[in-house]
Amino acid sequence: MPELPEVETIRRGLEEKVLGRLVLKVVVSNPVALRSSKESFEKVLRGKSFDKIGRRGKMLIFFLKKDNSGEDRFLLVRLGMTGRLVYFGKEDALWGSNSYENKNSYSSRHCHIVFCFKGGGSLLFCDVRRFGYMEIVDKEKLEEKLAAFGPEPLGSGFTLVAFRRTLEGRKGNIKAFLLDQKRIAGIGNIYADEILFDAGISPLRNIQSLSSDEVKKIYTSIKKILKRAVEKRGTTFSDYVDASGNKGSYKNSLKVYGRGGKDCLGCSGKVKKIIVAGRGTNFCDRCQR
DNA sequence: CCTTGTGTTCTCCG
DNA sequence: CCGGAGAACACAAG
Numbered sequence: 001m002p003e004l005p006e007v008e009t010i011r012r013g014l015e016e017k018v019l020g021r022l023v024l025k026v027v028v029s030n031p032v033a034l035r036s037s038k039e040s041f042e043k044v045l046r047g048k049s050f051d052k053i054g055r056r057g058k059m060l061i062f063f064l065k066k067d068n069s070g071e072d073r074f075l076l077v078r079l080g081m082t083g084r085l086v087y088f089g090k091e092d093a094l095w096g097s098n099s100y101e102n103k104n105s106y107s108s109r110h111c112h113i114v115f116c117f118k119g120g121g122s123l124l125f126c127d128v129r130r131f132g133y134m135e136i137v138d139k140e141k142l143e144e145k146l147a148a149f150g151p152e153p154l155g156s157g158f159t160l161v162a163f164r165r166t167l168e169g170r171k172g173n174i175k176a177f178l179l180d181q182k183r184i185a186g187i188g189n190i191y192a193d194e195i196l197f198d199a200g201i202s203p204l205r206n207i208q209s210l211s212s213d214e215v216k217k218i219y220t221s222i223k224k225i226l227k228r229a230v231e232k233r234g235t236t237f238s239d240y241v242d243a244s245g246n247k248g249s250y251k252n253s254l255k256v257y258g259r260g261g262k263d264c265l266g267c268s269g270k271v272k273k274i275i276v277a278g279r280g281t282n283f284c285d286r287c288q289r
Numbered sequence: 290c291c292t293t294g295t296g297t298t299c300t301c302c303g
Numbered sequence: 304c305c306g307g308a309g310a311a312c313a314c315a316a317g
Contacts, residue, residue: 280292
């Protein structure tokens with residue numbers, strides 16, 4: 001489940017692998033993975049290269065190098081739940097005994113889009129559950145999409161004051177707030193649980209009931225947990241791998257996610273598993289109030 | 290039937 | 304009755 005730390009890790013890996021590389025060919029085997037027609041998608045990308053790869057929340061933004069038309073275009077990638085972007089150097093076989101497919105038990109039938117680069121190497125977009133997709137947009141559409149996200153929690157603009165402002169007038173519980181991309185960008189179910197455990201706040205707490213000090217604790221935990229998870233290259237629970245096909249190691253640092261029914265790591269109680277905001281939620285009702 | 294990110298639809302409230 | 308926010312649901316497949 002790629003959230004901000006996973007998507008950021010993929011972004012960094014891709015910048016190393018594909019920046020400035022000429023796209024010779026794009027093969028789309030599953031048009032459902034596109035928001036535009038297969039033909040126009042292949043046509044726009046063929047012969048292009050990427051100037052920069054950015055990220056907003058869980059969305060990746062490939063900046064296409066300008067061509068003769070002079071128009072700015074961007075390739076947006078949403079990985080959904082099980083989407084992967086993995087690069088293969090020319091020495092790596094795509095399929096076969098020592099291939100990616102074989103190494104990762106990942107069937108080629110889940111591979112929906114392949115970019116082939118000049119000089120060898122390919123970028124594969126694979127997605128078992130097919131919630132992910134790619135889309136090519138112009139500048140106007142990009143701005144529109146970017147405006148729909150809340151602040152970047154690791155950005156310099158995300159100050160305590162800014163966080164307090166995003167909470168103003170909001171109703172509902174704090175977990176639903178953390179998961180809402182319009183409020184804060186990039187937090188998903190794993191890190192929402194980890195952040196609230198770290199802050200000692202119950203996921204069920206109503207936003208308006210939070211004291212000034214509690215808001216500060218949550219703010220500090222958001223920064224701390226996400227930063228550490230990026231340093232550990234993300235959390236691999238089932239599907240996530242980085243741009244080189246490697247797992248992230250933050251799973252070893254998880255304190256509550258996936259621990260429902262097990263002993264709490266902060267006290268002698270047990271971790272509870274309930275549904276909050278429609279999502280499985282792990283928390284300790286003794287450590288989190 | 291469990292899992293979850295997101296796009297859509299439903300419902301509630303002032 | 305309207306707008307907006309939040310809640311609920313749909314989706315996919317291992």
